[in-house]
Amino acid sequence: MDALRGYGELGLGSRLKRVSEYMMKETQLVYNHFNVDFDPYLFPIFNIIANKKGVTNSEIQNSLQFTQPAITQAINKLNDKGLIIYTLDKSDKRKKIISLSDKGYRTLDILKPIWKTIDKVIKEYTLESSSSLIEHLNILENKLNAKSFSSTIINNIKMDTTTANFEIISFDKQYAKDFYELNVEWLKAFFYVEAYDEEVLSKPDHYIINKGGHIFFAKLNDQIVGTVALMPIGKEGVFELTKMGVSPKHRGHKIGQKLMQHCINFAKVNSMPKLIIYSNKKLENAIYIYRKYGFIEIPVEENCPYIRCDIKMELVF
Incomplete structure (x- = not known):
């Protein structure tokens, strides 16, 4: 049992300190992985x-509201490095102006993409929303206990370095097997493969097409x-945004969102009146993303093709 959690609001300070220490430790692992000689505690002052x-x-003290000893200690470490x-x-010889050295600027260039990824992962x-x-x-x-913070950052950085080789392509029969396997894997992970799924995917x-x-x-x-996929439904030019699946080892890199944005752009260019999504409310993150892209909830029809469906959404153009 986690004793700090049992303390409720009384343990807030200790909880925040624990999270801070964990994230500092994990961030140091990221720096070490990429051979960057930097200390995460130095970030605010260095920045x-x-x-x-x-x-x-x-x-620096006025900007950060840190204690003077803490600032002096950090500046000394930055100087030592x-x-x-x-x-x-120039106007007051008693004042020392602190600037980055050439090494400091080189280090900054290395750190910027790492910080960008850290910011993205923390977001x-x-x-999730919460009441307290x-x-x-x-x-x-x-989430931190379920998935290592440092490994998530490292994997995201590795993904970012390969985006030049990322593209979205249209259907080709040679990829029919991928279409089937990616969707079946996803369905088995969260639900099960319904007869209608099997028929369409096969x-x-x-x-x-x-x-x-x-x-x-x-x-x-x-x-x-x-x-x-964008699958036509009815006779009014309406399409269902469906059969989305991403490889397990590539999840968490917003590939699904890139596919969704591609579908939305494609629908607009081709004058589609609206897109429909059938989903399930237990997929909270997915529902959040659908809403983020402008989909709104509408009633589910009685003859819905999916047994698992308990929410229907549409995006009208």
Whole structure:
């Protein structure tokens, strides 16, 4: 049992300290992985110096509201690492101006993409809504315990370095097997394969392509890592955004969102009146993303083709 959780609001300070220490430790693992000689505790002061392009000790303190000893200690560490230089203020020789050294600027260039990824991962980890700070801490710590913070950042950075080889392509019969396997894997992970799923997935050309539908694939380094379909329904030019699946090892890199944006752009260009999504409310993150892209909930019809469906959404153009 987690004793700190049992303390409720009384343990808030200790909970925040624990989360802070964990994230600092994990961030250090990221720096070590990429051979960057940097300490996560130095980030706020190093970043202030980089942004100000010349700042005094007092200005750093006013900006961050840190104690003077903490600032002095960090500045000394930055100096020991050769990341900063001192110059005298031209108008007041008693003042020392702190700036990044050449090594500091080189280090900054290396750190920027890492910080960008850290920022993105933290946003993903803290995306859930909650009614109190304690509840939000519970959700955050559950995610941190379920999936290593450092490995998530490292994997995201590795993905970011390969985006030049990422593309979304249209259906080709050679990828029919990928379409089937990606969707079946997803269905088995969250639900089960219904008879209707099996029929459509086994014959995508018959049920989707030959009826005027479209299937797209996310291709990364010549490997199919995701797919989605726009399947025509009814006789009014309406399409169902469906059969979206992403390879398990490539999830968490917004490939699904890229596929969705591609479908929305495609629908607009081709003057489709609206897109329909059938889903299940237990897929909270997916529902959140659908709403983020403008889909709104509408009633589910009695003859819905999916047994698992308990929510229907539409995006009208």
